[in-house]
Amino acid sequence: MATRRNSTAARAADAAAVQRQPAEQAHAQELAALQDSDQGPRPEGWRLSPRAVRRFILGGPGPQGDDGLAVARKIHGNDALVERAIVTLAGQRGLMLVGEPGTAKSLLSELLAAAISGDSKLTVQGGAGVVEEQIRYGWNYALLLRDGPGPESLVPGPLHRAMSEGRLLRFEEITRCATEVQDCLVPVLSERLLQIPELKHEQPWLLARPGFNVIATANLRDRGVNEMSSALKRRFNFETMRPLESVQAQAALIAEEAGRALARQRIGTTVAPEVLTLLATAFHELRSGQVGDIAVERPGTVLSTAEAIDVVLNAASQCWYFGEARLRPAHLAHHLLGTVIKDDDEDRRRFAEYLRVVARQRASSADWLDFVDGGRAAH
Numbered sequence: 001m002a003t004r005r006n007s008t009a010a011r012a013a014d015a016a017a018v019q020r021q022p023a024e025q026a027h028a029q030e031l032a033a034l035q036d037s038d039q040g041p042r043p044e045g046w047r048l049s050p051r052a053v054r055r056f057i058l059g060g061p062g063p064q065g066d067d068g069l070a071v072a073r074k075i076h077g078n079d080a081l082v083e084r085a086i087v088t089l090a091g092q093r094g095l096m097l098v099g100e101p102g103t104a105k106s107l108l109s110e111l112l113a114a115a116i117s118g119d120s121k122l123t124v125q126g127g128a129g130v131v132e133e134q135i136r137y138g139w140n141y142a143l144l145l146r147d148g149p150g151p152e153s154l155v156p157g158p159l160h161r162a163m164s165e166g167r168l169l170r171f172e173e174i175t176r177c178a179t180e181v182q183d184c185l186v187p188v189l190s191e192r193l194l195q196i197p198e199l200k201h202e203q204p205w206l207l208a209r210p211g212f213n214v215i216a217t218a219n220l221r222d223r224g225v226n227e228m229s230s231a232l233k234r235r236f237n238f239e240t241m242r243p244l245e246s247v248q249a250q251a252a253l254i255a256e257e258a259g260r261a262l263a264r265q266r267i268g269t270t271v272a273p274e275v276l277t278l279l280a281t282a283f284h285e286l287r288s289g290q291v292g293d294i295a296v297e298r299p300g301t302v303l304s305t306a307e308a309i310d311v312v313l314n315a316a317s318q319c320w321y322f323g324e325a326r327l328r329p330a331h332l333a334h335h336l337l338g339t340v341i342k343d344d345d346e347d348r349r350r351f352a353e354y355l356r357v358v359a360r361q362r363a364s365s366a367d368w369l370d371f372v373d374g375g376r377a378a379h
Contacts, residue, residue: 022121023114030056031115033069043090045166045211046116050086053115057082057108075108076253077244082108088237089116089168094189094214096174096233099241102304105217108241109170112215117167122158126173132184135159135171136194149198159184163194166209171216175226182232185214189235221302243287243305250305251280258312269316270326276312278367279332282358283308286340291357299340299347311335329367330374337378351375 024031031048034056040049048056055061059073075082088095089112097105113120124135137160143153154160162169174182188194192208216236218228244250255276262269283305285291289298315331318324324331333355341347355375362368 023110024118024120027056027074027114030069030071031118034071034115037069043211045209046090047118048115050090053086053112054083056115057111074111075104076249078104078108078241081239081241084237085112085239088239089213089215092213094185094216094236096236096238097215097217097241098220098238100220100243100304101302102306103241103243104306105219105241106172109172109215109217113168113170117211119165119167120170122162122167123170123172124158126171126176128176128178130177130181132181133157135181135184137196139198149200151199151202154196154199159188160194160206162214163188163192163206163208163212166211168212169214171214173219174216175218175228177226179226179229182226183229186229186231186235189214189232247277247280247284250284250308251277253305254280254308254312257309258316261309261313262316265313265317267316267320269319269324271312271316272326274367275327275329275332278329278371279308279311279336282332282336282371286351286354291354292361294357294361296354296357297350299350300344301340301342301347303340307339311339328374329371330377333371333374334378337375 020026034048034052038049038052040051042049042052046053055071057073057075058079059071085095085097085108095112097109099105110120113122124130135157137157138155139149140153140155143150147153156164159169161167171185188208192212194206194208196204196206198204214236244253251273255271255273258271258276262271283303285296286299287303289296311332312327314335316327318335319327319331337351340351355372358368359372
């Protein structure tokens with residue numbers, strides 16, 4: 001018994017030592033509790049019912065009222081989209097999540113896979129160098145040369161594994177792949193069948209087990225890089241994820257996510273709520289190109305809530321490691337500069353103009369003037 005306890009403690013210590021856990025491990029207790037209490041009808045091959053999947057992602061009480069289980073919200077905004085996405089997967093249609101960078105497309109994909117399949121790691125990361133073999137299957141060439149093509153020498157790729165195990169395949173940034181590589185999904189989504197012509201003396205195909213489906217994501221900024229074929233588009237339901245519009249909602253999300261990350265990294269910097277509201281306001285104004293009734297030129301980069309969270313983490317880390325107990329607006333502006341400008345020098349001018357307008361419009365606010373001073377000093 002003592003050995004078992006020691007082994008469990010060791011596994012827990014190992015899990016705590018990693019930088020980030022997959023969703024099915026990070027939320028294992030919630031998923032297990034939901035599975036135990038789930039009485040709703042579920043599609044074949046699913047671990048949770050659609051109602052339980054929705055609750056896992058959006059939080060809230062159970063379908064018959066509060067059962068005492070605390071389930072945290074993991075996606076903010078896009079509630080109707082989340083429900084439609086679940087229905088799409090239940091109907092065995094491929095799901096395509098599109099949107100600007102930082103709108104939580106990958107996070108939603110991961111959460112759906114964790115809740116439905118119990119495994120979010122069957123993933124293809126799109127890129128110019130991806131070839132079909134990396135998606136479908138490859139070969140152990142030592143066994144291939146010795147025995148010829150057969151089940152023992154075949155090395156399953158993420159698609160093969162997802163089909164044979166009845167799980168969801170996540171295809172991230174699908175439009176970063178060449179069109180002919182994308183199109184290897186067309187027969188799979190149409191017929192739920194993967195041809196393996198090399199297996200001449202075995203069954204030369206693989207049939208998908210219940211629960212298999214595909215969730216793909218695409219960045220709207222990559223539109224036109226590798227346009228999807230019309231045949232592939234017809235096999236997906238498209239859902240567009242949008243950023244939070246409310247400054248208050250953005251500030252609350254930044255506070256929640258940044259607070260969680262700072263606690264994980266054991267950074268004790270004090271971050272006041274009004275400072276986070278200031279940051280959310282700055283992001284909103286730069287993104288919309290409007291400061292009150294004055295138009296400003298928008299930066300060429302996309303300013304997402306995820307990047308705002310990174311600004312807070314960087315600024316809080318600077319304060320913590322260099323001996324300042326409290327995060328000030330100037331610290332945020334210092335790190336916002338790198339987020340806004342990136343590699344476009346014109347954005348340097350745009351940000352300077354934004355600071356000039358803010359200084360004139362909010363001269364009575366000490367926090368905003370501190371923000372302006374920090375931005376100008378970093379500029």
